[in-house]
Amino acid sequence: MQSNIRNRINYLRKELIRHNDFYYDKSNPEISDSEYDALVRELEQLEKENPIFFSSDSPTRKVSGFPSPSFESVKHSLPMLSLDNVYSYVETVRWYERIKKSINNENLEFIIEPKIDGVSASLIYINSILVIGATRGDGENGEDITENIKTVKDIPHKLEIENPPDFFDLRGEVYIDKSDFKKLNEEMLELNGQNFANPRNAASGSLRQKNPQITAKRKLRFFAHSFGKIHGKQLEKQSDFLHYCQKCGFQLQGDFKVCRSLEEIVGFIDIMMGKRDLLCYEIDGLVIKVNSLESQKELGNTNKSPRWAVAYKFPAKQATTKLNKIRVQVGRTGMITPSAILEPVILAGAKISHATLHNFEEIKRLNVNEGDTVLIERAGDVIPKIVKVIKKESEIPFESPYNCPSCNSEIVKESEVAYRCINPECPAQFRRHLIHFASRGAMDIRGFGEAVIDQFLRKGKIRILADIYCLTYNDFIVLDLFKEKKTNNLMEAIAASKKRPLSRLLFALGIRHIGEKVSEIIAKRFRNMDALFAADIEDFTKIPEIGGVLALFLKRFFENKAARRVIDALISAGVNMTEPETAETGRQFDGKAFVLTGELENYTRKQAEGIITSLGGRVASSVGRKTDYVLAGVNAGSKLEKAKKLNIKIIYEEEFKGLVKTN
Ligand code: IVH
Numbered sequence: 001m002q003s004n005i006r007n008r009i010n011y012l013r014k015e016l017i018r019h020n021d022f023y024y025d026k027s028n029p030e031i032s033d034s035e036y037d038a039l040v041r042e043l044e045q046l047e048k049e050n051p052i053f054f055s056s057d058s059p060t061r062k063v064s065g066f067p068s069p070s071f072e073s074v075k076h077s078l079p080m081l082s083l084d085n086v087y088s089y090v091e092t093v094r095w096y097e098r099i100k101k102s103i104n105n106e107n108l109e110f111i112i113e114p115k116i117d118g119v120s121a122s123l124i125y126i127n128s129i130l131v132i133g134a135t136r137g138d139g140e141n142g143e144d145i146t147e148n149i150k151t152v153k154d155i156p157h158k159l160e161i162e163n164p165p166d167f168f169d170l171r172g173e174v175y176i177d178k179s180d181f182k183k184l185n186e187e188m189l190e191l192n193g194q195n196f197a198n199p200r201n202a203a204s205g206s207l208r209q210k211n212p213q214i215t216a217k218r219k220l221r222f223f224a225h226s227f228g229k230i231h232g233k234q235l236e237k238q239s240d241f242l243h244y245c246q247k248c249g250f251q252l253q254g255d256f257k258v259c260r261s262l263e264e265i266v267g268f269i270d271i272m273m274g275k276r277d278l279l280c281y282e283i284d285g286l287v288i289k290v291n292s293l294e295s296q297k298e299l300g301n302t303n304k305s306p307r308w309a310v311a312y313k314f315p316a317k318q319a320t321t322k323l324n325k326i327r328v329q330v331g332r333t334g335m336i337t338p339s340a341i342l343e344p345v346i347l348a349g350a351k352i353s354h355a356t357l358h359n360f361e362e363i364k365r366l367n368v369n370e371g372d373t374v375l376i377e378r379a380g381d382v383i384p385k386i387v388k389v390i391k392k393e394s395e396i397p398f399e400s401p402y403n404c405p406s407c408n409s410e411i412v413k414e415s416e417v418a419y420r421c422i423n424p425e426c427p428a429q430f431r432r433h434l435i436h437f438a439s440r441g442a443m444d445i446r447g448f449g450e451a452v453i454d455q456f457l458r459k460g461k462i463r464i465l466a467d468i469y470c471l472t473y474n475d476f477i478v479l480d481l482f483k484e485k486k487t488n489n490l491m492e493a494i495a496a497s498k499k500r501p502l503s504r505l506l507f508a509l510g511i512r513h514i515g516e517k518v519s520e521i522i523a524k525r526f527r528n529m530d531a532l533f534a535a536d537i538e539d540f541t542k543i544p545e546i547g548g549v550l551a552l553f554l555k556r557f558f559e560n561k562a563a564r565r566v567i568d569a570l571i572s573a574g575v576n577m578t579e580p581e582t583a584e585t586g587r588q589f590d591g592k593a594f595v596l597t598g599e600l601e602n603y604t605r606k607q608a609e610g611i612i613t614s615l616g617g618r619v620a621s622s623v624g625r626k627t628d629y630v631l632a633g634v635n636a637g638s639k640l641e642k643a644k645k646l647n648i649k650i651i652y653e654e655e656f657k658g659l660v661k662t663n
Helices: 002-025 033-049 089-102 178-192 199-207 212-216 238-248 262-278 293-299 360-366 427-438 450-459 465-470 473-477 484-497 502-508 516-526 529-534 537-541 548-558 561-572 605-614 638-645 653-662
Strands: 073-075 110-116 119-126 129-135 141-143 167-176 220-231 257-259 283-290 309-313 318-330 335-347 350-356 373-377 385-391 411-413 419-421 593-597 618-620 629-632 649-652
Touching: 002 033, 089 262, 089 283, 089 293, 089 309, 110 220, 110 262, 110 309, 119 199, 129 141, 167 178, 167 199, 178 199, 178 335, 199 212, 199 220, 220 238, 238 293, 257 262, 262 283, 283 293, 318 350, 318 385, 318 427, 335 360, 335 373, 350 373, 350 385, 360 385, 427 450, 427 465, 465 561, 473 484, 502 516, 502 529, 516 529, 529 548, 529 561, 537 548, 593 605, 593 638, 605 618, 629 638, 629 653, 638 649, 649 653
Parallel strands: 593 618, 593 629, 629 649
Antiparallel strands: 073 141, 110 257, 110 283, 119 129, 119 167, 167 220, 283 309, 318 335, 318 373, 335 350, 335 419, 373 385, 411 419
């Protein structure tokens, strides 16, 4: 019996160490968070009941993770700890009562904050300047990721505050908003057939890039939640710390509450559970903390976690169902991806009948096939994913396709995960292309959806893009559910789409990696299609937002003969090829890059940023050769100095106010 228990404890310790490696260091966990938590809880319970097997090396006693040797190591000013978890109201009440007993104060306050699903980082500010950004690592030593940290928009390089602390080890969570995560995953899937399992892995993977330029593109965000050593500033409460961070230039994460009773705590947990899906970032629970920093000190820490805080973990959004079919799809650019059709099941209030399978490697890794019973999990807005197989139907593995399911041409394996059909005439790709061409951000042909497109394709009425503009009344009136009014509306919508500006047309053409934003930028710069055909790579790279890779894709597209034919046919059909001079293009700060420094008297930083972007400009966080203007307020520091050195135009608040007024 004893040896069984010892074996189980050893097994759990080994398993947890292995999963920690996947979770923290490879940013690519093998199991879901709730399965991980279940292993931790089982081990904790066994260790509690069997103290003879105590080990100070157990993963339950230590902060997980290792600093990777590919980054310089940084010693933390104070250890970066982990949090203990509770999973129910009962456990929360027990924790609350323990705290109340330890701290003899009738008016003890608590603060509840969202537990954002990201990666923790420590930011060292010395005399207000950000000098080091580090990961948690093993809790004692982290990885030096300063250059990557500096690309995170929410993180000020200088604390915009009078009398800053001489030393400030500010800690918080680097994360990615749900919508940016979704976009990033779509782009990654399109690019190399791989993507991140959840927003936390996306944040962690992006933050630990060797090339900070990649991190810079990932739209990472930051929220301050704790601190290590601080010299030269007295703070009394955690809530004061949060507001102080806001004054220093950080975003205030508004979804927290100071509570004075158990009822308030439980009430706020309820509110946040209901709000969870509405938040624009992913949370996996809440963190309940003693608000007074003095009381926190009194309670102290264990080796692994503070006694003054606990994480209230939300129930996992998981369910079991049958995988009916593995569907193989062809994307607009020929990428072949599998997806799972499920027996419909209710998961966290929504009916789920599809799950992502990412790529064919993922199918192998899960060893999943049609007919199997699977565990699925949903995180926020993300399409549910299959966590693992619960019951196998047969041992035959799923066979990855060799031929395109649409045109049957041989699939090219660009990598283990990226399968592509490279037949330019593949009907499935063309169908997806038509859907994209007519979509809202593109040519915006209302009513020209999948059902209509499919009927025209079946009848052979559309073979090239320009055929859309050759359809006649007689072609529409015979479609399913079409009468005179619907026909006329759609014909009008098609005619109207001919007048769309060049920016929309460029996006509609579906050039690889060229999204809505880049299409707009290049249309405004080149103004007409002929200029684009005549442009060289250097003409593209001169645009600040366009790097070498995008320039290459653009050049490749415009020198391709098939692209020329597509566009010539659209010209013959009467489609506009120019970008009009709109009020938008004549905006005050069109294409100009601003950097803000110091405190403005009449505007908050957010307002100033909003004004600049609404007038066509963009706001960057650091001064460089591509900066056009530095907007300087009072107490402007090193950015102003740098701007002077680089001879960059400096605008002070009065002048800025004047410019804005004239608009
Ligand atoms: S307080 C433990 N507050 O959760 C030291 N942590 O599982 C004090 N986290 O490592 C941390 N949101 O990275 C704190 N509002 C929040 C948090 C939060 C997310 C992370 C943090 C910590 C992990 C523990």
